[in-house]
Structure formats: structure tokens, C-alpha cells
Amino acid sequence: MEVEKNIGTLVEQAAQRFGEREFLIVDHENRRFSFASLNAQVNQYANALLQAGVVKGRHVSVMLPNCSEFPLTWLALAKLGAVMVPVNTRYKVKDLEYVLNDSDSTALVIHRDYLPTFRQVPNHQIQTVFCVGGGAEQGEIDLPAAAAQAPVELSCPEPTLDDVMNLQYTSGTTGFPKAAITTHEYWLVLGKFAAQMMTPDDVFLTMSPFYYMDPQWELLMALYSGCGIVLVEKISLETLARCIKQYPITTLWAFPEMLYLTNFKDDKDHRLKYALLSAFPPALHKELEETFHVTAREVYGMTEIGAGTQMPFEDTHMVGSGSVGKPPEFRQLRIVDEQGNDVPPGQVGELLVKGQGIFKGYYKKPEANAKAFLGEYFRTGDLFRQDENGYYYFVSRKKDMIRRMGDNISATEVEHVLMSHPKIAEAAVVPVPDKIRGEEVKAYILPAAGETPETIPPEEIIAFCLERIAKFKVPRYIEYVTEFPKSASEKIQKNVLISQKADLTEGCYDRFADKPG
Structure with a gap:
């Protein structure tokens, strides 16, 4: 897949292509950005960061809720070639201390609500603190205020496709998480692939925390396709129902609890057309489609590989099958037994993945990297089977x-x-x-x-x-x-x-x- 030379180039091109077309609505702030205005503010954020010493290669932890400043900061860091370390806002002192030190972060962008947690961290390497939402003390920088005074024109060395863009921590259920090294190419491939299902007339509802992967690649999907994004503060059934009615939402991620919104079965006064599913109970698939009058399709991916498989929208006969579809052209998959030998269709084995834009390994974890790969293939740790028609089915986590x-x-x-x-x-x-x-x-x-x-x-x-x-x-x-x-x-x-x-x-x-x- 041919992609731009870096994320910054994509942002600039989108501003030129789509101009004043509405790009991002931050629901709870009642703020709206066009493609052009967002690019201009991203440049201002980049200049504010640059003036404070954030340069290419510097690791910057970002601990923000869903707010305007998060996408502005992420894209600004991308333009500078700096590395973002998204930090889960649920982290307590011990977790935050681990991530700050494990990631070698020397700068931190943080919302005032989380400053008390940061100030309790006993040991860290943070030299520069940027505050969002107020609360900056002496020696700390109010990032939105600094950005408002910064120039719109940006001049800095450009990153390459192979430069690291994120250290994206995986959410393990045991022990401390590992940081997946993801490059500009990783994110561009994921964003461009997702953009194939969107048009400039579509609007995507983003409900997950921005420190997760999904809102980040959804932003890039919009930059590629020209679609709109509505970003909400946090997910809830009440917010979901309101947004579907308030905004011209066409696409979203679905979750089983949505089926409690039974009033939508007789209410077609909305633009919702598509729903993406991940680990959605197959027995509820058809009910979801009928309740919300949508085409819902399962996808499979993970932090390390980005996109893995997707069920084609036209494959209506697969609704409720439990299949996660087929891989895109830039992904190669294998299903292997314990000895690493390929298994025939119908037999269960571990899914291995390789191809353009997968992660570059875990940061500072050579032993984990040695176990994670079989040659060029990443070992997902997920058990899969493939049917005679080439469709893939997730069976279970290998350890589950x-x-x-x-x-x-x-x-x-x-x-x-x-x-x-x-x-x-x-x-x-x-x-x-x-x-x-x-x-x-x-x-x-x-x-x-x-x-x-x-x-x-x-x-x-x-x-x-x-x-x-x-x-x-x-x-x-x-x-x-x-x-x-x-x-x-x-x-x-x-x-x-x-x-x-x-x-x-x-x-x-x-x-x-x-x-x-």
C-alpha cells in the first residue's frame, strides 16, 4: 500500500483537499474544527512544543482525557517527529511511574485533573511539563496558552516512514504492560485501510478514550477520506443515543449493551448505516442489525499488527457466523501448530501475522521480542481456524x-x-x-x-x-x-x-x- 512520507504530510494534504469542510466535533466542549483550521492549530501546538525543546526523537508522555488538546498534541508531535507515549488516565501513582520511566519520557503533557497523581510519582525523568486545563505551576507550561501565541507556519526536520510515532502500551492483564513500537508507516497504513469504507459524506462516532489506538487511527481515517469525526468525552448509552440523533452519525463501533436501546428498532430517523464489531457475540449480530437498521461487520486487530482481518460489507451471508472475515492485501496470515507447522483448514492453531506496517517490537524488551516472532511473523497468541472458503474465525486466546x-x-x-x-x-x-x-x-x-x-x-x-x-x-x-x-x-x-x-x-x-x- 502506497502511503504518504509521514503523518504531517497527510495532515497538510487533507487541509488542502478538504479545506473548511467540517472535520472534528468535540461533543462535550461544543468545539468544531475544519480540516484547515485543525492543521493551523496543530502547527501552533507544534511550535509551542518546539520552543520548549520538544524535537525529533524526544519521548513525550501524554495524559489527557478526551478533549480537543489530545488530537492537536498528537498530530503536533507527529509533525515534529517526536514520540508520543499515550498514558491511561486511570493509572495510579505506581502505574504512572512505571510508564514514565519504562518509556524514557523526558516531557509530559498532562491535564490538571491528573497533576496530583503525577506530583506523587517519586522517581521520573520528566524535565518539561505541559499543562492542559490550567493548573500550571512555576516552571510548567500552559500548552493551550502557549500554542495560542505561537506562529501558524512551522519549520522543522521532517520524520520518515520508519521513524517511531508512538510507544503504544499494550493492556496486559498480568504484570506491567509492554510498549509496542509503532512508526509513521504503521499509522498511515491503518488509517488508509480504514478510509476505504468512508466517504466525505460519512460521520464517525468516536467513543473510546484517545489514549487507546482506535480514536487515533480513526482521526487518520478521516484525514484520508474527508469524513467527519464526533469525539465524545466518555462512552455511555445515554450519550450514544443522543449523539445518533443530534449528529449525522453514519458509522460507529458497536457493543452488546447497545441492544438495551430498543426504541431504535422502530425509529429510523437517523443516518446510522454501518457498525464495526470486535469480539461481538455472534448470536446478537443479526439483532443488532435489525435494531439499528445497520450493516454490521466483524473486524480483528490488535496493537501489534493494527489491521488483521475484516468481514467484507457485501458478505451478508456471514452475519452471525462468528467469522472475522479475511485479511487485506497487505497482510499475510498463517495458522500453525505448537511446532510452527501450518495446519489445514478447519483445524485450530495460533495465528501468525506479517506485512506492511506492523509494529517494530516491544520497547526495551529483547526477551519478549524473541518470543513474539517466528521469523518475520508476529505470534498473536490467539487461536484461530480458517474455513474452506478462506474466512477466519477467532477461537480463543491461547492462554484462555x-x-x-x-x-x-x-x-x-x-x-x-x-x-x-x-x-x-x-x-x-x-x-x-x-x-x-x-x-x-x-x-x-x-x-x-x-x-x-x-x-x-x-x-x-x-x-x-x-x-x-x-x-x-x-x-x-x-x-x-x-x-x-x-x-x-x-x-x-x-x-x-x-x-x-x-x-x-x-x-x-x-x-x-x-x-x-
Whole structure:
């Protein structure tokens, strides 16, 4: 795929192509940017950063909520050739200290709400602090104020495609996260690929925190396609429903909780046309399309590879199949066994990925890099299968498989079935050691709002599962929770669940207690 020489060039070209066309709406700030005005302000931010010593190659941590200053800062750093380290705003002192030092950041752009956390970090290498939202103390720089006084014309050495743009921390559920090295080429390939589904008449609703990957590549997608972006402060069903009606939204990421918005089934007074899905329960796929009158398609990707696969919009026969589609032309995939040998269609193995624009390894983690690659291929750690027609299916995380009496059971598959029950908000499935069967299946259940263990008893859950998956996959043990332990990136920490009890069967419903088998 042919791409521009760097992100800055893309921003300049978009300003020339689309001019005063509306580009970005920051919903909660009621701020609007055209392609031209955003480029001008990006240059001002770049000049303000440059005047304070942020030059090509310098590592700059950015700890901001969803706000105008985040995309302005990111694109400004890109134009300078500096390296952005996006910081999860949920981080506490220990997490922040780790990321600041692990990333070798010497500058920090931070919102005033997070300054108290930063000021408690005992050891760091930060030399320059840029504040957003006020709160700057002596020696610190109010970045928006400095940018407002900076010139619009920018002159600085240009980065290349191979220059690092982000150190993007992955959201592991155990231990500290690793920083994936992503270049200008990585982001340009991802943005241009995504732009193929958008036109200048489309508007994309961005709901995820900007420190995650998605809002970043969505911004580049818009710069390529000329579509609009609506950025919200944080995700909620109320905000989602309002934005669909308030703005001409055509495309968004869908999540299962959207199905609670049942009023949209009879309401076609909106422009929503497309929904992107990731790990969406297949049993709910058609219901989503019918409720919101959209074409919804599954995609697969991860921090390390960017785009992996996408289900073509025209493949209507695959709705509800659970397939994540096929790879784009710039991706090569393999499915291999434990020995690294390719497996035939229908057989499960680990997915390997290579191609243009994947990450360059983990920052300062040579041992992790040695394990992460098989030749030029990145080992995703995800188990996949491919059918005879070339469609790919995610089965489970490699470490998220339960082995029961010789059968492999995907925790992900069981979780999808459980979460398709209208009375279940979230579910987590883990293995329980068993002397006879090797491992048994245990499900942790968080009832939906207004539901209790009494209104959704274990017997109902078991019966629901028996109608939808093979008997050997149905959970033996069920335990109810009032909340799940989660990582800073909102992933359920199964390791914490497992560590809470020496005996994972204690206090659980056991469907074999009265009836062995």
C-alpha cells in the first residue's frame, strides 16, 4: 500500500483537499474544527512544543482525557517527529511511574485533573511539563496558552516512514504492560485501510478514550477520506443515543449493551448505516442489525499488527457466523501448530501475522521480542481456524483455553453465549483443576441491572447454555459477582479472580453436585 512520507504530510494534504469542510466535533466542549483550521492549530501546538525543546526523537508522555488538546498534541508531535507515549488516565501513582520511566519520557503533557497523581510519582525523568486545563505551576507550561501565541507556519526536520510515532502500551492483564513500537508507516497504513469504507459524506462516532489506538487511527481515517469525526468525552448509552440523533452519525463501533436501546428498532430517523464489531457475540449480530437498521461487520486487530482481518460489507451471508472475515492485501496470515507447522483448514492453531506496517517490537524488551516472532511473523497468541472458503474465525486466546477430558473449550465462546442472555451483563470463564477430568469450566456471572442471582438462577443459566453449545462446554461451576476486577484498560483480570480462592469450587453452584457426569 502506497502511503504518504509521514503523518504531517497527510495532515497538510487533507487541509488542502478538504479545506473548511467540517472535520472534528468535540461533543462535550461544543468545539468544531475544519480540516484547515485543525492543521493551523496543530502547527501552533507544534511550535509551542518546539520552543520548549520538544524535537525529533524526544519521548513525550501524554495524559489527557478526551478533549480537543489530545488530537492537536498528537498530530503536533507527529509533525515534529517526536514520540508520543499515550498514558491511561486511570493509572495510579505506581502505574504512572512505571510508564514514565519504562518509556524514557523526558516531557509530559498532562491535564490538571491528573497533576496530583503525577506530583506523587517519586522517581521520573520528566524535565518539561505541559499543562492542559490550567493548573500550571512555576516552571510548567500552559500548552493551550502557549500554542495560542505561537506562529501558524512551522519549520522543522521532517520524520520518515520508519521513524517511531508512538510507544503504544499494550493492556496486559498480568504484570506491567509492554510498549509496542509503532512508526509513521504503521499509522498511515491503518488509517488508509480504514478510509476505504468512508466517504466525505460519512460521520464517525468516536467513543473510546484517545489514549487507546482506535480514536487515533480513526482521526487518520478521516484525514484520508474527508469524513467527519464526533469525539465524545466518555462512552455511555445515554450519550450514544443522543449523539445518533443530534449528529449525522453514519458509522460507529458497536457493543452488546447497545441492544438495551430498543426504541431504535422502530425509529429510523437517523443516518446510522454501518457498525464495526470486535469480539461481538455472534448470536446478537443479526439483532443488532435489525435494531439499528445497520450493516454490521466483524473486524480483528490488535496493537501489534493494527489491521488483521475484516468481514467484507457485501458478505451478508456471514452475519452471525462468528467469522472475522479475511485479511487485506497487505497482510499475510498463517495458522500453525505448537511446532510452527501450518495446519489445514478447519483445524485450530495460533495465528501468525506479517506485512506492511506492523509494529517494530516491544520497547526495551529483547526477551519478549524473541518470543513474539517466528521469523518475520508476529505470534498473536490467539487461536484461530480458517474455513474452506478462506474466512477466519477467532477461537480463543491461547492462554484462555480449558482442557476437559481431552476436549479443548474456548472460554471466549462460552462467555459469548453467557453474555447473549438478556439478564447477564458480563461473564468470565476460567478453568478449575479437576482430578478426574483435568479441568472443569467455571463461570463468574455479573447480573444485568435490576437482576439478582434469584432472578437468574444457575439452573436457568445452565439450561440456556445447553440449548446453544455442546454439553461438555457448559459451565459446571457458577459464581455470582457484584463487580469484576479490571485492568486500567477495563479488561477483566481473570488472574485476580483465580487468586481470590485456594479452592475455586468453594461457595459455587455445582451442577454435578447431585448428578455426577
